[in-house]
Amino acid sequence: MNRLTKTLFASGIAALALAGAPAPALADGPIVQTAEAAKAAFEEDRQTILAMAGDFKVTFDMQESTPWLEGYAPLERKISGGYESVRVIEDTGARIVLQHLLVTGDEANPYVVKHWRQDWExxxxxxxxxxxxxTWELTAVPEKxxxxxxxxxxxxxxxxxxYAGWGEWETTQGxxxxxxxxxxxPLARRDAxxxxxxxxxxxxxxxxxxxxxWIHWQDNTKMVTPKDGGEAAPVVQEYVxxxxxxxxxxxxxAAETYWAKTKGYWDAVREKWxxxxxxxxxxxxxxxxxxxTTIANELMLLADAIKDGKQTPEAASAKALALIEEGTSRKGG
Structure with missing residues (x-):
């Protein structure tokens, strides 16, 4: 287990501890409910997660704000947008998977990108x-x-x-x-x-x-890890x-057609990961x-080949699984 892992999960804290600031208490304590209240909350949580599915116009608003590193100049604010179809591709009750499909181009010549995915458990x-x-590690959530x-x-x-995190769905201020x-x-491509x-x-x-x-609000501290392996330090605050x-x-x-043609392929890819x-x-x-990842472009191109009728889902899936196997079997990996 590396230094970042130990800091994050042995202590249950993160950014402020990494920055050398006093460690805050956990934001929430254990949830204690009656059986009836727990059942009602579970059902409300599920409906809230499922409500994030649908068709959307999306605005992405990103701004670096407070510099923590002397001499660092925050980037200019960047606003962009697009269209996304979000589909429920798995719902077993206690597990819900939402797949985002980004639709670009014009009405007559659309292009669909399988965008990010969010799994709720x-x-x-x-x-x-x-x-x-x-590196990503399967890491225990504190039992309490x-x-x-x-x-x-x-x-x-x-x-x-x-990335992955855990938290409570709640209603506050309505x-x-x-x-x-x-x-x-890890860094987003826009930064990397x-x-x-x-x-x-x-x-x-x-x-x-x-x-x-719905909105997705990110409060990010951008950190730098010293080359000597010491404690990471904050560089700048970002709000997304x-x-x-x-x-x-x-x-x-176009999104529906893309997913209908490539769903089996992406199911196989997901299961392999x-x-x-x-x-x-x-x-x-x-x-x-x-x-x-170094194989991302190849995996996306295989999906496009299926969509365009240039590859069968079976042949493309076999190639994709081999790429994942090879890419995750490096010496020391």
Whole structure:
């Protein structure tokens, strides 16, 4: 277990501890409910998660704000947007999987990208947590913090892991929201391609329902790990607000067609990543700034080949599974 893992999960703290600041208490204590209240809360939680599915116009609003490192100049605010169809691809009761499909191009010539995926699990015993560099480890959730809570694990476009956290769905000030624990994350491509001074994020994620959709709010501290292996230090604060507004005035049919043609392929890819994690206690795979994993582009192109009728799902799946096996079987991995 590396230094980042120990800091995160042995202490149950994260960013402030890594920054050398006084360690805060856990934001929430154990949840104690009657059996009837627990059942009602579970059903309400499920409906809240399922409410994030649908068709949306999305706005991505990112801003570096407070510099913590002397001499660092925060980046300019960046606002972008797009259209996403979010589909429930698995619902077993205590586990819900939402797949995001990004639709670009115009109405006549749409292009669909299998975007990020979010897996929700009730009362998880462990999560697939980022622990630095190119490594994710299956890490125990503190036992007293499991009851009544849900984990959210986010995956990249090729279904490789990105980050995971756990927290409670609750209603405060009339707003339904979920807040994660402190969560470690690798750099997003928008940052990684710039070769910045920081090398990972420590953040808190919030999901909140709105009258016309939902928001994903990220409170990120961008951190740098010293080359000598000492404690990581904060560089700059970043606030990200992703707003999902219900809207179907785009080529929703393109997303439906893409998923209908490639679903079996992505099912096989997802199952392979899960098998690797279970067999190895996590996943280790080389990363590249422009794509995420070094095999991401190849996995995406295989899906496009299926969509375009240039590959059968069976042949493409076989190639994809071989790529994952090879990419996660490096010496020392």
């Amino acid at each position: 009730f009362q998880p015993e462990k999560i697939l947590a980022f622990t630095g560099g190119d 913090m499991r009851a009544g809570r849900w984990s959210q694990t986010v995956y990249q476009v090729d279904d490789s892991p990105r 707003i339904r929201r979920w807040r994660s624990n402190w969560t470690a994350r 391609i710039r070769n910045p001074v920081y090398d990972h994020y420590m953040g808190i994620n919030r999901h909140q329902l709105t009258p016309n959709g 607000l992703n707003t999902y507004e219900r809207f179907n005035g785009y080529n929703v049919a 899960e098998a690797v994690a279970e067999a190895n206690g996590g996943i280790r795979i080389a990363q590249e700034a422009s794509a995420g």
